[in-house]
Amino acid sequence: MSTFKAPKGTYDLLPPDSAKFLAVREAIAAPLRNSGYGYIETPGFENVELFARGVGESTDIVTKEMYAFETKGGDKLALRPETTAPVLRAVLEANLYKTGNLPVKVWYSGSQYRYERPQKGRYRHFSQVGAEAIGAEDAALDAELIILADQAYRSLGLSNFRILLNSLGDKECRPVYRSALQDFLRGLDLDEDTLHRAEINPLRVLDDKRESVQKQLTGAPLLRDYLCDACKAYHEEVRELLTDAGVAFEDDPKLVRGLDYYTRTTFEFVHDGLGSQSAVGGGGRYDGLSEMIGGPELPSVGWALGVDRTVLALEAEGVELALPSTTSVYAVPLGEEARRLLFAKVTELRKAGISADFSYGGKGLKGAMKSANRSGARYALVAGERDLAEGVVQLKDMESGEQTAIAVDAILAELRSRLG
Numbered sequence: 001m002s003t004f005k006a007p008k009g010t011y012d013l014l015p016p017d018s019a020k021f022l023a024v025r026e027a028i029a030a031p032l033r034n035s036g037y038g039y040i041e042t043p044g045f046e047n048v049e050l051f052a053r054g055v056g057e058s059t060d061i062v063t064k065e066m067y068a069f070e071t072k073g074g075d076k077l078a079l080r081p082e083t084t085a086p087v088l089r090a091v092l093e094a095n096l097y098k099t100g101n102l103p104v105k106v107w108y109s110g111s112q113y114r115y116e117r118p119q120k121g122r123y124r125h126f127s128q129v130g131a132e133a134i135g136a137e138d139a140a141l142d143a144e145l146i147i148l149a150d151q152a153y154r155s156l157g158l159s160n161f162r163i164l165l166n167s168l169g170d171k172e173c174r175p176v177y178r179s180a181l182q183d184f185l186r187g188l189d190l191d192e193d194t195l196h197r198a199e200i201n202p203l204r205v206l207d208d209k210r211e212s213v214q215k216q217l218t219g220a221p222l223l224r225d226y227l228c229d230a231c232k233a234y235h236e237e238v239r240e241l242l243t244d245a246g247v248a249f250e251d252d253p254k255l256v257r258g259l260d261y262y263t264r265t266t267f268e269f270v271h272d273g274l275g276s277q278s279a280v281g282g283g284g285r286y287d288g289l290s291e292m293i294g295g296p297e298l299p300s301v302g303w304a305l306g307v308d309r310t311v312l313a314l315e316a317e318g319v320e321l322a323l324p325s326t327t328s329v330y331a332v333p334l335g336e337e338a339r340r341l342l343f344a345k346v347t348e349l350r351k352a353g354i355s356a357d358f359s360y361g362g363k364g365l366k367g368a369m370k371s372a373n374r375s376g377a378r379y380a381l382v383a384g385e386r387d388l389a390e391g392v393v394q395l396k397d398m399e400s401g402e403q404t405a406i407a408v409d410a411i412l413a414e415l416r417s418r419l420g
Contacts, residue, residue, distance in 0.1 A: 103134055
């Protein structure tokens, strides 16, 4: 047993369970690749100011959860707690927005890090697949991303999830609402930290999960009552486009996202089978983020879906994914001559696109066949000295137990035929 263990709040992905996580990532990415989104990958750490400016200095992520450190060279960096700001930073740095082909549509898959109290569905290291459409203000783009996430979840077999939808207004109407909300919050019995947060970004108080705070928020002014005509029309178009596409959603006037950069459209995917950690993903429009981090005006929209929580949602619904077998053929050599021949044949099968494995370590027949069974292979190739003298190998069907002698030169053709 190792002296070391995975750090608190983290986990290892190990076979065979890791195959579910790969399948979830692929299912979420598939509709994006089919809709003009290209893959992007950014470093696992960034300048700490990128998150302070973009995510918001008053957010729990920046004040409590971010893993920040100083390098030997004096650079102040942070492990990324989210990926939208890094993606936008990369697009700006590479001048992708100057090509004239807007929006820049990208998707990513990777790890995030937050110092949180570990519990089921909430980890200090977690994985997300996300999508960003940068450089266009269009309600159809907001609707497209929500539709693609809905499509991804349904392709996995999920059905018990809900889409919550709201509008957070823009720079014209939100300041009026902000002032009204602050007046309301000042009259509540809140602790000093929460009151301070209310002065910096009062919408963050609405996102406070503490029951003592939520009880006092009854009767708080709602943003929908303060939306300007332009924001109302924009939000109504998003709603109509989703309805026309057959995507069900619930209007949630209290929905706010935990990051400062969101404007207008905001949404969340929740699954009622996950208890307190019910959000499996979410996102929204962030029209001002580019300017916050020193870039030009680039209205944008995006989302991130949690791979970990999506797997938990599948388990909650009892959905079994149809995962491909990692091994179709398992070779069992008996003797040195058979070892060399079957190793060559395994290499040939792999080159032909057939997943194949080999009995390593000089196991006897009994031990090797146990390994073949554990591998999940449909067929086993078994050969000893007598078989090779006759120019054949034994092909065993691991499901039926039927065994057939086939010519050495016919192995590839026979397996192609049987495996389709």
